[in-house]
Amino acid sequence: MPQLQQVEKVKVRKAEARGHANSGWLDTNHTFSFAYYFDREHMGFRSLRVINEDRVTPGDGFGTHGHRDMEIITYVLAGALEHKDSAGHVGVLKPGDVQHMSTGTGIMHSEYNQSKSEDVHFLQIWLLPNSKGLKPTYNQRSFDIEKNCGKLNLVVGKDGRDGALKVNQDVDLFAGALKEGDSISYSFEANRYGWIQVARGEVDIVVDTDDKLSLKAGDGVALSEIKEVSISTNSNGEILLFDLA
Template identity: 60%
Template sequence: MITIRQAQDRGHANHSWLDTYHTFSFANYYDPQQMGFRSLRVINEDRISPGAGFGKHGHRDMEIITYVLAGALEHKDSIGNGSVIYPGDVQRMSAGTGIMHSEFNHSQSEPAHFLQIWLLPDTQGEPPSYAQQNFGLAKEPGKLRLVAARDGREGALSIKQDADLSAAVLEKGDRISYTLKPQRHAWVQVARGAITLNELPLNTSDGAAISQETDVVIEARENSEILLFDLA
């Protein structure tokens, strides 16, 4: 069973400095039918104006992943990390017992465009932690790369949840297949471009929940970038 969440059906808020779309309920957008999928709680597509950003604020007991699509995002936090996140980078912040952080557009002239993803952790009350890595997805188009997993295998970032996050940059005509184990579920998010998912068309910013399926086949109808969540 595949349920498509079309881009135009998402929640939306424009704060002048921040233009944001919410796949699931978030902030002032509330839909009791859209509270997340399995342990996946948030997918926000954010565009931040040059020089603007989220001032220092706190989180706890949440796995937060930032995936930059364009521009650059400057990160600072209360456990001593400071970095700039570029396309190809994946940032993981485990909020644990509590972390304060800020995220600002690193550029004074270009907007920053990124996905912010929250996963519910399967353990709580642990010390906060941070990691960031560049996976060079654009250098290997057509290949699905594991970027986050509970066991951190294959060089992926480690997360505190039974979930695998893979990503791929696809050129038109590229075709990738993925096999779901029994009792597993998946969410596919189209970051940009247009694909077919088991022959169903998905466009930029569309998502799809997958349950009771074994084979996941993605084909790029144009140059695209996708995320695939394998969830318990």
Template identity: 55%
Template sequence: MSNPQVKHPIHDRNARGHTKIGWLDSYHTFSFGGFQDPDRMGFRSLRVINDDRVIPGAGFATHGHRDMEILTYVLEGELAHKDSLGNGSVIRPGDVQVMSAGTGIQHSEFNASKDDPVHFLQIWMLPDTQNLTPRYEQLNFGLEAKQGKLKLVASKDGRDGSVTIHQDINLYVSVLSSGDRVVFEMPSDRFAWVQVARGIVTLNGESLCEGDGVQIGSTEVLELTTEANAEILIFDLA
């Protein structure tokens, strides 16, 4: 049975860090850059969730990362990626891209459109092993696979056609329309993070809006519904 109310910390969307410059409008669920909050240093191996909007033709010039699993999830628009491994791609809604920075990687990310903005989540996860060989992977998960149900898109073992990440995390996504209901039964001795990417949802009786995150620290059944349209991510964490 579902709990009647969420009894776990809700990371309110209005308490996120915010970076707004000419070409970038970014909200930070956890401490990032100039936003530092000792109570928002991540959750388990989940370290960064940035909600980014980039104007047409602009983006992040070439910069470096190491020892981090970086996952990009596009909500609207198109994001062009290039890296020092020789990869060049465009990430679109439905795509999940993961980059294992490992011993070091350089990459750039730009809005691929000259006319339309791009809206995406960038998620950083601490790897279970340091100094890995850098790698890149990108897969598409169509709407049918996510509509009204939970779809595994990232996992440690790459099972069920998901992208592989070097950490004991299972990432599920779902797109919900009015009347849809999804249920996630947390495994024992696991933790969860629920992120509302778009829209409004009800989680075990509690209303959540776009940008809200919920930290779940005990085993329970999570029930999510919506009366409108929504998109959610559920991180199942060791």
């Protein structure tokens, strides 16, 4: 009988191994293949297709460009990011703000650093949608992550429960800030997968009571066929946790 392929339960994606590009106005790191960066071993994870960590210089940004059939999430870490799109939505995202845009049949938008003196630092996340040709939608909300230190805050969800932004995919996205001594645990149901992205600081994770794994800002880890993960820090940290089909 053929043997079943062994699943790698924990796979770390180190920050320094990501794709990197610097065009002067934009300094960006790609967790997965994107634009001119191609790595056959890192094309995404489940429905998670893109995690870009972007820093944009004052007054610069992405001119008007188009997207379609993608669920796009923007998570701001520092500064102020101005958004405009062809559906008439205008908004400014600051730390604690989360934006979701379902591009569906197509939408044009631009993103600019609103400040004239400070960089804007943010994560842009793309998810494959559960259906193509959807009507484009846009939503943003402020989540007081810092006020709820030591907790996982649902910011994007497949059903939009508890005030989360609704996404057209079987994904729940949690954000959590941790101070020294904080510890967060999360349990996965059967046939679910996880991705943890460290947005700031340093954290330690323990998966199913195995050895401790230390991660720093920019690191990510894919979790397959695991039951529980515990996240803690001896300093300060901020993470995004994806629960994926």
